[in-house]
Amino acid sequence: MTISHHPPEDLLADFAAGRLEEAHQLVVGVHVAGCARCGRFVQAIEQLGGLALEDVEPVPVASDAFEQVMSRIHDAPEQRAARTADLARGRDQDVPAALRNYRIGKRRRVAPGLSMRSIELSGSGKARAFLLRSAPGTRMLEHTHTGTELTLVLEGSFSHEGGRFGPGDFDYGDDETDHRPIVGDEGPCVCLVAMTGDLRMNGLLGRLIGPFVRL
């Protein structure tokens, strides 16, 4: 897998610092898991986090904190194992490993050649996350975004003015991006998408079907 499109550095730094909202954390996280280059960048920021932790002014913890912690360790040594077993229930071969801890909705057709599965998030952020599957050769309608859109290709490819995006590639769109992606012919294209705001279809057809395309 040759990855040629990466998230911008500030997004990676926010990811490493744990500052991204959930949908963005998810998309950037799946990219980072498969991209050694961005993985190194994230680790470098984590190193800086370690340095900050060393240098920060210590704030006293509760006077009995150590005893509390020791008794909790003693009381529930197997807690982690139980949790892992719990998570195994949600497995689904269709989705990448990083998504297996999430509940993923049924596939829903949104337009010809286009279907999506929404990913259930905690609701702490504004962006939604979903898997978008488009048939080979699909021409997406020309569209702009009212918010931001982070896209990670999981399978297949698409191309637009910014280049060709294959598995592992990351695409960032905002309200200044105006693009018209075309899905590659080699197979369906599956993307993990985090989106704030709405898609706004340009052109008459877009305006006609726009209300029905609830992405």
Place this chain on the structure above:
Amino acid sequence: MIAAIRALDAPIRAKAGFPWRIEARLSTGASKGPKTKVDWADLIGRVASTGDREAFRRLFEHFAPRIKGLMLKGGCSSDEAEEIAQNAMIAVWRKASQFDPATAGAAAWIFTIARNLRIDLFRSRARADRLRGTSELPDAPDPAESADAVMSRVQDAARINSAVKRLSTEQSMVVRLSFIEERPHPEIASLLGIPLGTVKSRIRLAMNRLRDILDEEA
């Protein structure tokens, strides 16, 4: 450049509670303070191999108050910061055997644990607000663990360490203030005594520099 940073020293120290011992770091560049350097990685190793309670107590005494301090800076309430500090130390105990000193420093590893707990806390808080007692969602994946295409990580670790060290003090400082401590840009500007517009460009520059150094060493 040292002179420039010395000049920054005054506004920084004027701000109460500014945490970094800038003078010490500038003068030695490495270990700080008069205390002998403790090998935290070794203590974690002892927790992993023999459940060494005394080693764990030393880790706890050093890191728990620092985790609490960092979490307070990151917008947690005092109770939340305490909870994260305690839970992080429990995780240190439980995950001690997963710690690999060849790939991460002890402090960076503990930082990622606390970071992940904070993510979980913020999400479960939102979940509780929204769902009020309906079915519990599974936990968020652990970002530190999910990035485990680990084969090349050992060579990477040395490279990453040296890359971070090659950042200038002012570059690593601006990254830490902005991303780790989450201070808003106007506050960073006044802390560092630089114009607001410079904050953004300095962050940008630091990010690019880090990326370049990492690519160069790859």
